[in-house]
Amino acid sequence: xxxxxxxxxxxxxxxxxxxxxxxxxxxxxxxxxxxxxxxxxxxxxxxxxxxxxxxxxxxxxxxxxxxxxxxxxxxxxxxxxxxxxxxxxxxxxxxxxxxxxxxxxxxxxxxxxxxxxxxxxxxxxxxxxxxxxxxxxxxxxxxxxxxxxxxxxxxxxxxxxxxxxxxxxxxxxxxxxxxxxxxxxxxxxxxxxxxxxxxxxxxxxxxxxxxxxxxxxxxxxxxxxxxxxxxxxxxxxxxxxxxxxxxxxxxxxxxxxxxxxxxxxxxxxxxxxxxxxxxxxxxxxxxxxxxxxxxxxxxxxxxxxxxxxxxxxxxxxxxxxxxxxxxxxxxxxxxxxxxxxxxxxxxxxxxxxxxxxxxxxxxxxxxxxxxxxxxxxxxxxxxxxxxxxxxxxxxxxxxxxxx
Numbered sequence: 001x002x003x004x005x006x007x008x009x010x011x012x013x014x015x016x017x018x019x020x021x022x023x024x025x026x027x028x029x030x031x032x033x034x035x036x037x038x039x040x041x042x043x044x045x046x047x048x049x050x051x052x053x054x055x056x057x058x059x060x061x062x063x064x065x066x067x068x069x070x071x072x073x074x075x076x077x078x079x080x081x082x083x084x085x086x087x088x089x090x091x092x093x094x095x096x097x098x099x100x101x102x103x104x105x106x107x108x109x110x111x112x113x114x115x116x117x118x119x120x121x122x123x124x125x126x127x128x129x130x131x132x133x134x135x136x137x138x139x140x141x142x143x144x145x146x147x148x149x150x151x152x153x154x155x156x157x158x159x160x161x162x163x164x165x166x167x168x169x170x171x172x173x174x175x176x177x178x179x180x181x182x183x184x185x186x187x188x189x190x191x192x193x194x195x196x197x198x199x200x201x202x203x204x205x206x207x208x209x210x211x212x213x214x215x216x217x218x219x220x221x222x223x224x225x226x227x228x229x230x231x232x233x234x235x236x237x238x239x240x241x242x243x244x245x246x247x248x249x250x251x252x253x254x255x256x257x258x259x260x261x262x263x264x265x266x267x268x269x270x271x272x273x274x275x276x277x278x279x280x281x282x283x284x285x286x287x288x289x290x291x292x293x294x295x296x297x298x299x300x301x302x303x304x305x306x307x308x309x310x311x312x313x314x315x316x317x318x319x320x321x322x323x324x325x326x327x328x329x330x331x332x333x334x335x336x337x338x339x340x341x342x343x344x345x346x347x348x349x350x351x352x353x354x355x356x357x358x359x360x361x362x363x364x365x366x367x368x369x370x371x372x373x374x375x376x377x378x379x380x381x382x383x384x385x386x387x388x389x390x391x392x393x394x395x396x397x398x399x400x401x402x403x
Contacts, residue, residue: 012054021069021073028092033090044056044059067103069096070097074104088206104167104204169202174200174284177282180193180197181197188277188285188340242264242301246259254298256295257294268290268293268342270292273308274339274341275342287307287310293336301337303339306330306331308325308376309325309327309328309330309384310325314389325377326389344374345375346377
C-alpha cells in the first residue's frame, strides 16, 4: 500500500522516523555497551526500505528525529521486566541525548531547532540577588548551573540526586502496587528501602546518575540484591492485644466510652491521630483523628475517625507537599483493629507576626524530626465541593462530646 502523491512527503517522513527507531531499539537490545559511533555505523550501513525515498540513512537522519527515537526507547523501557536493564541508559543513548538536546520526560515536546550548539565563551553568569528562602530554593532547583554557590562540588552532587519535579514522570502519583511503593510507610510498609516509585523514576536524574557512574569508571551499575517480599498488609489487621486503659468514663445504653486504649503496647487516647489501612492495598494509608473510643455488644471495640485529606486528593494533585494534610467534613465509625499505627499531625497555625516571617526557611517551621514517615501537618480546611482552602474553624468541644 502506497500513500497518495499529495501525502507522500508526510508518510515518507513518518516511515523514516519509525524505521530509525526500529533500528536503534534492535541494535541496543543486542549491544548494550555499544558507543555512539557504533550506532551511527549501524544506521549508515542499513539499507532503507523501498517505500522511503532515501538512498541511505545518515547521522543527520538520526539527529533530526532524536526526540521521537528517545521517546520510543522510553516507551520500550516502560514495558520491560523488573530483571531487565533499561536500554535508555546505554552510553550511545546518553551521547545522542546530549548531542541532539532532547527533552526528557516530555514525549510530545518539540525538537529543538538548533541541534548542534556552537562553542560559546563561558560567561560569568548572573549576579547574586537577595531573595527569600522560598525563592532561593526554586531558583536553586531550576537554575543551579547558572548560579555561583559556595562549596560547589557538594551542592552540585546534592542537586544531581534531586528530582527535576517538572517532567511528566515526576508529576504522576505513586502507583501503590510496585515493590518500592509497598515498602513506603504511607502504603503500610516499613519505609526502610527509601526508594521512589518505579513508575516515577525521573529520566533526568537517571541520566545524571549514569554519567556519574561513568566518570568514576564504574560501568556496571549496582543492582540491589533481590529481597524477600514482605507479606502485604491486610485491610484488617489481627490485633490480639487490644485492651482498654482505665474504667469507662461514660455509659450510654449499650455503649461504654473510654479515654484511652492500648493496642499492641501502644497507648492511644481521644485526640490522637492514627493511620488506617484501606480496603485497596495499592492506596496509601488513610489518616484520621480519634474523636471517641467506645465498646458495644454488637460491633465490639470501636472508634470514631475524623478524616484528613491528603494533598494529592485536592486540586493541588502531585504539586502538593507530601507531608501536608487538610481538614475535611468527613467522619466514620470503625473498629480498632483497622488502626495501623499512631502518627503525629501538627497544626501549623499562622503566626501573628506572619508578615515579617517571609524569609524564614519553610522546612524549619515544622518542629522535630518530620522525615520519619509518621509526622504531618495541616494548615487549612478543604471544601471539596468548591475546591477551596479555608482557615480551620475554631470550635470548643462540649461536655457531651469529650468521649
